[in-house]
Amino acid sequence: MVQKAKILLVDDRPENLLALEAILSALDQTLVRASSGEEALKALLTDDFAVILLDVQMPGMDGFETASHIKRRERTRDIPIIFLTAINHGPHHTFRGYAAGAVDYISKPFDPWVLRAKVSVFVDLYTKNCQLKEQAALLRLQLEAGEQSSIGGGLLGELSARLASAEEQVEALTKQLAGSSEAGAAVTAAHLERKLSSLRQALEALRPGAS
Structure with missing residues (x-):
């Protein structure tokens, strides 16, 4: 019997994590929080995830650097990453996200249904x-x-x-x-x-x- 899928939510702001949990709770899967890139990488050492929602702008290790570490690991390189950002970015900024390994790039505030x-x-x-x-x-x-x-x-x-x-x-x-x-x-x-x-x-x- 297949267990519930795990979804990794990475954001340094607790209110953003709470909002993501509220949006994704309807999927009835296991939601795992990480408040930094370092915490995310630690969680990925032991658990398998269906998808990662990763905030771009975080203190210390930002989303781009975190994604680069994830894609360098054989265990985690194929996990899809969706970048979430509040930054008013241009084409170059978006390209950097895809270059880091993202499968999608969503700007905040986003449509809960779409996410x-x-x-x-x-x-x-x-x-x-x-x-x-x-x-x-x-x-x-x-x-x-x-x-x-x-x-x-x-x-x-x-x-x-x-x-x-x-x-x-x-x-x-x-x-x-x-x-x-x-x-x-x-x-x-x-x-x-x-x-x-x-x-x-x-x-x-x-x-x-x-x-």
């Missing part, structure tokens, strides 16, 4: 990813034990069906993002497609006769 919808996409993808990994691990154990029966085939079929459903969802999202004027749309779509492509390759490698 919740964007976060839910990554939570859903993370949950599907976990389900596929669990079932793939079970299938691999059965194949290693020589159980090349209908049980293994049934699991493989279920895995393929689940992945196909996720691929359809991401394809629809990609088409939706293609018509968006947001600078992060293409980045978000590409990130989702890379994740699903990796899952598809892993699944195909489990099929009987795969080299």
Whole structure:
């Protein structure tokens, strides 16, 4: 059974963290607070997260530096990061965010519904990813034990069906993002497609006769 996804909220202002929790509570996932970049990196040492909401302007280690550290770690480099900023930024400032590894860049004050919808996409993808990994691990154990029966085939079929459903969802999202004027749309779509492509390759490698 897949546990609730964890969402990391990083902001040095307690009132901002409280506001994020209020907005995202409807998703019914586990929300983890960090009041600095250092705290965020510490939390990432032990826990897995579906997505990180990261404030740009923080004392000490700012959001850009924190993101750079996250992307340098093998364990955390693929976690999607959504930058939140109150800064009136121009194109160069936005580019710096994407260069640091962000999949999206949202200016405050933001629309709560939009933020919740964007976060839910990554939570859903993370949950599907976990389900596929669990079932793939079970299938691999059965194949290693020589159980090349209908049980293994049934699991493989279920895995393929689940992945196909996720691929359809991401394809629809990609088409939706293609018509968006947001600078992060293409980045978000590409990130989702890379994740699903990796899952598809892993699944195909489990099929009987795969080299």
